[in-house]
Amino acid sequence: xxxxxxxxxxxxxxxxxxxxxxxxxxxxxxxxxxxxxxxxxxxxxxxxxxxxxxxxxxxxxxxxxxxxxxxxxxxxxxxxxxxxxxxxxxxxxxxxxxxxxxxxxxxxxxxxxxxxxxxxxxxxxxxxxxxxxxxxxxxxxxxxxxxxxxxxxxxxxxxxxxxxxxxxxxxxxxxxxxxxxxxxxxxxxxxxxxxxxxxxxxxxxxxxxxxxxxxxxxxxxxxxxxxxxxxxxxxxxxxxxxxxxxxxxxxxxxxxxxxxxxxx
Amino acid sequence: xxxxxxxxxxxxxxxxxxxxxxxxxxxxxxxxxxxxxxxxxxxxxxxxxxxxxxxxxxxxxxxxxxxxxxxxxxxxxxxxxxxxxxxxxxxxxxxxxxxxxxxxxxxxxxxxxxxxxxxxxxxxxxxxxxxxxxxxxxxxxxxxxxxxxxxxxxxxxxxxxxxxxxxxxxxxxxxxxxxxxxxxxxxxxxxxxxxxxxxxxxxxxxxxxxxxxxxxxxxxxxxxxxxxxxxxxxxxxxxxxxxxxxxxxxxxxxxxxxxxxxxxxxxxxxxxxxxxxxxxxxxxxxxxxxxxxxxxxxxxxxxxxxxxxxxxxxxxxxxxxxxxxxxxxxxxxxxxxxxxxxxxxxxxxxxxxxxxxxxxxxxxxxxxxxxxxxx
Numbered sequence: 001x002x003x004x005x006x007x008x009x010x011x012x013x014x015x016x017x018x019x020x021x022x023x024x025x026x027x028x029x030x031x032x033x034x035x036x037x038x039x040x041x042x043x044x045x046x047x048x049x050x051x052x053x054x055x056x057x058x059x060x061x062x063x064x065x066x067x068x069x070x071x072x073x074x075x076x077x078x079x080x081x082x083x084x085x086x087x088x089x090x091x092x093x094x095x096x097x098x099x100x101x102x103x104x105x106x107x108x109x110x111x112x113x114x115x116x117x118x119x120x121x122x123x124x125x126x127x128x129x130x131x132x133x134x135x136x137x138x139x140x141x142x143x144x145x146x147x148x149x150x151x152x153x154x155x156x157x158x159x160x161x162x163x164x165x166x167x168x169x170x171x172x173x174x175x176x177x178x179x180x181x182x183x184x185x186x187x188x189x190x191x192x193x194x195x196x197x198x199x200x201x202x203x204x205x206x207x208x209x210x211x212x213x214x215x216x217x218x219x220x221x222x223x224x225x226x227x228x229x230x231x232x233x234x235x236x237x238x239x240x241x242x243x244x245x246x247x248x249x250x251x252x253x254x255x256x257x258x259x260x261x262x263x264x
Numbered sequence: 265x266x267x268x269x270x271x272x273x274x275x276x277x278x279x280x281x282x283x284x285x286x287x288x289x290x291x292x293x294x295x296x297x298x299x300x301x302x303x304x305x306x307x308x309x310x311x312x313x314x315x316x317x318x319x320x321x322x323x324x325x326x327x328x329x330x331x332x333x334x335x336x337x338x339x340x341x342x343x344x345x346x347x348x349x350x351x352x353x354x355x356x357x358x359x360x361x362x363x364x365x366x367x368x369x370x371x372x373x374x375x376x377x378x379x380x381x382x383x384x385x386x387x388x389x390x391x392x393x394x395x396x397x398x399x400x401x402x403x404x405x406x407x408x409x410x411x412x413x414x415x416x417x418x419x420x421x422x423x424x425x426x427x428x429x430x431x432x433x434x435x436x437x438x439x440x441x442x443x444x445x446x447x448x449x450x451x452x453x454x455x456x457x458x459x460x461x462x463x464x465x466x467x468x469x470x471x472x473x474x475x476x477x478x479x480x481x482x483x484x485x486x487x488x489x490x491x492x493x494x495x496x497x498x499x500x501x502x503x504x505x506x507x508x509x510x511x512x513x514x515x516x517x518x519x520x521x522x523x524x525x526x527x528x529x530x531x532x533x534x535x536x537x538x539x540x541x542x543x544x545x546x547x548x549x550x551x552x553x554x555x556x557x558x559x560x561x562x563x564x565x566x567x568x569x570x571x572x573x574x575x576x577x578x579x580x581x582x583x584x585x586x587x588x589x590x591x592x593x594x595x596x597x598x599x600x601x602x603x604x605x606x607x608x609x610x611x612x613x614x615x616x617x618x619x620x621x622x623x624x625x626x627x628x629x630x631x632x633x634x635x636x637x638x639x
Contacts, residue, residue, distance in 0.1 A: 040484040064490035072324035076331025105320040
């Protein structure tokens with residue numbers, strides 16, 4: 001990865017020590033670099049939250065929008081200038097709570113953008129409140145006795161809404177993450193990567209997940225590759241999170257939000 | 265130049281005016297009484313190489329036009345009060361990042377779902393103060409189908425020139441009215457100022473105009489946009505001095521150009537002893553009432569606000585003549601009259617005239633009102 005993908009004058013970043021966001025950002029920059037995209041034609045669009053600060057550390061055009069609203073802004077950019085590679089950088093709360101409606105409709109339209117969800121299971125920016133991706137029974141500042149709400153399965157949500165590329169990866173598996181983000185960006189159509197990160201400051205501390213290092217390494221215990229999981233029974237996969245590629249469908253131009261041909 | 269007079273609906277005139285102004289991106293969500301604009305755009309945009317998209321709600325509609333605007337398109341969305349309420353966060357964002365956008369707001373009876381097919385002028389203050397924080401908006405108000413066409417072109421031009429949201433404040437009646445209009449004039453179009461040199465590029469650095477020269481996305485300038493308070497580089501800062509200077513500049517870029525932005529239509533105010541101040545559909549009843557009063561020998565005049573905001577007290581004062589009595593008819597419980605009272609204080613007799621039953625104010629009602637109130 002070339003260092004000129006970062007705006008060094010904007011560093012250091014605002015993230016806490018041990019935050020997983022830097023690893024996801026690094027994977028994203030690595031994927032863009034491997035695709036040899038014209039950096040003048042890449043636009044990063046984000047919402048509000050810790051992860052949504054990532055684009056402003058990069059040397060690409062970037063648009064820091066409102067909470068939950070990155071996807072409609074990205075949709076407008078992409079439709080206005082289809083030559084651009086438009087990538088949404090968002091968090092679990094930003095994309096699945098306040099922005100959940102926009103997420104499913106962009107997937108339904110199969111608009112040709114890529115959504116990278118920096119998923120750390122809670123709202124870090126505002127102090128560790130629960131999100132729609134917080135696992136049931138977890139402690140958050142808005143669920144001091146453990147959350148009763150069940151989380152979304154983001155992969156199935158995106159797939160059910162019509163996304164034509166869906167993958168999940170974890171920050172422990174950096175090459176795996178780079179590969180899947182790269183494939184998502186290269187995919188022609190709506191793509192989403194659930195990039196599982198970590199928040200040792202809030203989610204990790206409240207739920208006794210250990211140090212940042214222990215949280216990172218633990219991913220190899222509770223994550224399982226899809227190729228391995230496919231050979232296991234549901235009972236054997238209880239408590240496991242499957243990572244890999246879940247949807248990869250070549251888009252059908254007739255149904256994919258391509259600009260209609262000029263009419264007489 | 266050959267005259268091309270066509271019968272058009274108000275909403276259709278907005279859509280055609282936008283196309284004539286160079287709008288090539290429309291995102292919207294259906295709502296009475298503005299839906300026809302989306303319908304016309306869905307048919308017309310592909311014909312001119314533009315883009316139409318029906319979004320999932322009004323929140324995403326305004327955000328999509330902001331995105332398309334940053335990518336270089338002239339953009340429009342159209343809605344009514346309930347949808348306009350949902351657009352407020354996006355409106356503030358567009359003010360802050362200085363995205364040129366135009367919103368057509370066709371007022372219906374509120375609050376809430378109210379009476380969707382009934383006219384009102386209840387959203388005047390929402391256009392000015394609907395979004396949170398100190399901000400400045402340009403609001404234009406058409407009184408006819410012809411003016412809906414012309415003001416849409418003007419709204420697009422002002423948005424591009426000042427890099428500011430512009431709201432076209434129409435209403436249910438103007439939206440659905442059908443009148444002959446002449447669309448043969450080729451409009452003068454304004455293009456946003458773009459940077460020419462990447463060296464030392466600072467998107468929010470301004471010259472004396474106070475209007476920033478921001479590159480369109482994807483043109484190699486690597487711009488950063490944020491709704492956070494930002495410095496000239498476009499990056500976030502919590503510096504109070506930078507914040508203060510930014511908010512003042514957002515105001516001054518409009519207020520230093522009031523001659524360019526503000527338009528009134530005044531009718532015989534010079535010798536009038538009674539002046540009616542109004543906007544939109546209500547101004548049409550005023551016009552007829554003034555005619556009747558004049559024919560009865562009464563020195564009546566009218567001031568119609570074409571630009572509602574920015575609202576400049578001094579200009580209103582000097583445009584109002586010397587009439588002792590100012591009557592403010594409007595289809596709400598008294599919104600424009602608050603501004604008129606601010607302008608004149610106790611120096612004139614300010615008389616509100618309000619109607620809130622979903623019907624229009626008729627010229628006859630104005631004449632009766634003047635008589636009954638001994639004005």
